[in-house]
Amino acid sequence: MxxxxxxxxxxxxxxxxxxxxxxxxxxxxxxxxxxxxxxxxxxxxxxxxxxxxxxxxxxxxxxxxxxxxxxxxxxxxxxxxxxxxxxxxxxxxxxxxxxxxxxxxxxxxxxxxxxxxxxxxxxxGIGRPAIACLWPTRRGDSVVLDVGASIGASAQHLIDMAVMGAAMARIVFDIERPTVGLLNVGVEEIKGVEEVKEAGAALREADHPGIDYRGFVEGDDIGKGVVDVVVTEGFSGNIALKTAEGTARQVADYLRDAINRSWINKLGYLLARGAFRALREKLDPRRSNGGVFLxxxxxxxxxxxxxxxxxxxxxxxxxxxxxxxQLLSRIEANISERPRASGGDAPAAAESVSSDDLQVQS
Amino acid sequence: MxxxxxxxxxxxxxxxxxxxxxxxxxxxxxxxxxxxxxxxxxxxxxxxxxxxxxxxxxxxxxxxxxxxxxxxxxxxxxxxxxxxxxxxxxxxxxxxxxxxxxxxxxxxxxxxxxxxxxxxxxxxGIGRPAIACLWPTRRGDSVVLDVGASIGASAQHLIDMAVMGAAMARIVFDIERPTVGLLNVGVEEIKGVEEVKEAGAALREADHPGIDYRGFVEGDDIGKGVVDVVVTEGFSGNIALKTAEGTARQVADYLRDAINRSWINKLGYLLARGAFRALREKLDPRRSNGGVFLxxxxxxxxxxxxxxxxxxxxxxxxxxxxxxxQLLSRIEANISERPRASGGDAPAAAESVSSDDLQVQS
Missing domain, CATH: 3.40.718.10 (Isopropylmalate Dehydrogenase)
Known part of the structure; x- marks a missing residue:
């Protein structure tokens, strides 16, 4: 460079x-x-x-x-x-x-x-790319991936995403060993899909020097900022991202409706407009614009x-x-020490780019 | 009865x-x-x-x-x-x-x-149950399913969920032919997983008397209330639900923080407290408590x-x-006219209830 x-x-x-x-x-x-x-x-x-x-x-x-x-x-x-x-x-x-x-x-x-x-x-060493975004949380931002590069993920792809997401988080948050969670439908080890469980076991076992693996997280943990990096496959990741964007807009709309319902509310709004401005800034989707292809x-x-x-x-x-x-060299450094899943990569079909079925959002 | x-x-x-x-x-x-x-x-x-x-x-x-x-x-x-x-x-x-x-x-x-x-x-005629919830939207509520009964869904299970969700929506919203959408990562027909595409094609083709099928919807469409019934498999559905809950709480927290930052904001809050009360009621998770096993x-x-x-x-x-x-008889009536997917049901393994791996949230 x-x-x-x-x-x-x-x-x-x-x-x-x-x-x-x-x-x-x-x-x-x-x-x-x-x-x-x-x-x-x-x-x-x-x-x-x-x-x-x-x-x-x-x-x-x-x-x-x-x-x-x-x-x-x-x-x-x-x-x-x-x-x-x-x-x-x-x-x-x-x-x-x-x-x-x-x-x-x-x-x-x-x-x-x-x-x-x-x-x-x-x-x-990387089977498939992923798209990572910055997700505003109560604690600052978190890195969330995959938000739409491909659908479904093998255990190895989830591990690779943990590695790549942690490399990105090191840069964005300037921390040596970012905390990483796997998105799942429950925090208990028994739950969720096989791939997620296998990736979780491998990450826990590996104790990777660049990844502080914290286990499973649920949808509501993302916005709490429970971990620096949230890893999931692209279908659920994309749905989570868009659902969060939609919900934030919905709450803002409710608030506007409620305020417009009476002049005293409007007066209150005028007095507290500094607070509303701060809220608007917090929710401004432009602040966190930019999906990183990893x-x-x-x-x-x-x-x-x-x-x-x-x-x-x-x-x-x-x-x-x-x-x-230096994102790329940080990812490379992380890859060399990553754990390997027993299952290996997902079928190659999911990676095809020449078919009309390419599974990416637009 | x-x-x-x-x-x-x-x-x-x-x-x-x-x-x-x-x-x-x-x-x-x-x-x-x-x-x-x-x-x-x-x-x-x-x-x-x-x-x-x-x-x-x-x-x-x-x-x-x-x-x-x-x-x-x-x-x-x-x-x-x-x-x-x-x-x-x-x-x-x-x-x-x-x-x-x-x-x-x-x-x-x-x-x-x-x-x-x-x-x-x-x-x-139904392969697997699903859990449906009421999701507060800009237009009122919508029925969203599956929010955590099982992970993954065949095209037939997605169709069956459309049938069951529409039966529930008829009751809750008192409309003859509820609008139904399949949750996906893009609105274009080319996108998404095979099962979702196949279910979409079958629902469109069937033109079911109890289902006004509207195509794919994305995460941010749920909160807009674009359709009366949103159908997805339980992993993404559970993540969407919890992400929305988390985001609503997060926005409310931001707002409280912003208001507490100055006395003039607090004064404004006091004046507009009717609006904030209305917002709190809108966001009250107790209002829409109750997952229906379908x-x-x-x-x-x-x-x-x-x-x-x-x-x-x-x-x-x-x-x-x-x-x-009469939910059950409405579902029965809807089932008799539902379309059949070519792929049939998901593997029986996913339905086992005797294993520790039972894929449901708690």
């Missing part, structure tokens, strides 16, 4: 493309002046926006691309149409070519994961497609941190 | 046993004077509490039992120790013997489900173990409604 952090941006990705990606990149640049951008996308559109942003322009190089991966492209479609020529592919390819240290895209998750897998390949030979960050510049900047920030604090 | 609703109570179940169950039963009785109780538990303790509650006493018959299923008993342990002799078993047995129309217990879920399965058996030859309701009398009364209320509005 050079002393600068070189970030490849899929400028055309997301619901708003350059209108959000470039202002977001500029916000992140003010926080990290040592970023240099490779901007992949429509050159004319990019130049137009950069014209009013000399600071961003000075830190950026534009690489024109013609093809845009659409938000509703199936992964297989995106690969067929966008391989080698789309802004998304080219941003990832810059990572493979070591021209960039990481890639950030607000494009369709399924396509981004498919391209990242095909192009960067999984790290030696297990690939390169750092790829997925931003929410519908976020604004502030949210996109958060995704760039997290990519910056993962590069600056 | 007699014109009275006869409810068998496991008086010893839950964290507080008779201290909560009996006062809760009395609250429900004031709302439904046509309830008659069979009280299974320690006669001396029950009599002591009934002494001060003549109205409840007049509506109740006490059946003494010596054995109590503990909250941390494994299902197999509970069956070994408690079969035929525990308050939990006897309450369920009263349903089998048609001495009661439903059983309500705040005891350990795993034990209750195991006993209910062994004693009542699954309904003809798919058995009898109605069994599981109350939260740690709830108070008000919460236990909600569980009795829901049992009352399920009996009064």
């Amino acid at each position: 050079s002393s600068l952090v070189r970030i490849a941006l899929d400028v055309m990705g997301g619901d708003h493309g350059p209108q959000v990606v470039l202002p977001g990149a500029e916000i992140a640049l003010t926080r990290h002046p040592d970023i240099r951008y490779l901007l992949f996308g429509n050159e004319a559109k990019i130049r137009e926006i950069l014209a009013g942003r000399p600071r961003l322009a000075a830190a950026s190089e534009i690489i024109h691309t013609d093809v845009v991966v659409e938000m509703d492209d199936k992964p297989s479609q995106a690969l067929r149409r966008g391989r080698k020529v789309s802004s998304m592919w080219r941003a990832i390819d810059a990572v493979r070519l070591k021209e960039a240290d990481c890639a950030v895209s607000a494009g369709n998750t399924g396509a981004l994961m498919a391209m990242a897998k095909v192009n960067l390949k999984t790290m030696a 297990g690939l030979n390169g750092v790829v960050i997925k931003s929410h497609g519908g976020t604004d510049a502030e949210g996109f900047a958060s995704a760039v920030d997290i990519g910056y941190d993962m590069v600056r604090y | 007699s014109s009275l609703v006869r409810i068998a109570l496991d008086v010893m179940g839950g964290d507080h046993g008779p201290q909560v169950v009996l006062p809760g039963a009395e609250i429900a009785l004031t709302r439904h004077p046509d309830i008659r109780y069979l009280l299974f538990g320690n006669e001396a303790k029950i009599r002591e509490i009934l002494a001060g509650r003549p109205r409840l006493a007049a509506a109740s018959e006490i059946i003494h039992t010596d054995v109590v299923v503990e909250m941390d008993d494994k299902p197999s342990q509970a069956l070994r120790r408690g079969r035929k002799v525990s308050s939990m078993w006897r309450a369920i047995d009263a349903v089998r013997l048609k001495e009661a129309d439903c059983a309500v217990s705040a005891g350990n879920t795993g034990a209750l489900m195991a006993m209910a399965k062994v004693n009542l058996k699954t309904m003809a 798919g058995l030859n009898g109605v069994v309701i599981k109350s939260h173990g740690g709830t108070d009398a008000e919460g236990f009364a909600s569980a009795v209320d829901i049992g009352y409604d399920m009996v009064r509005y």
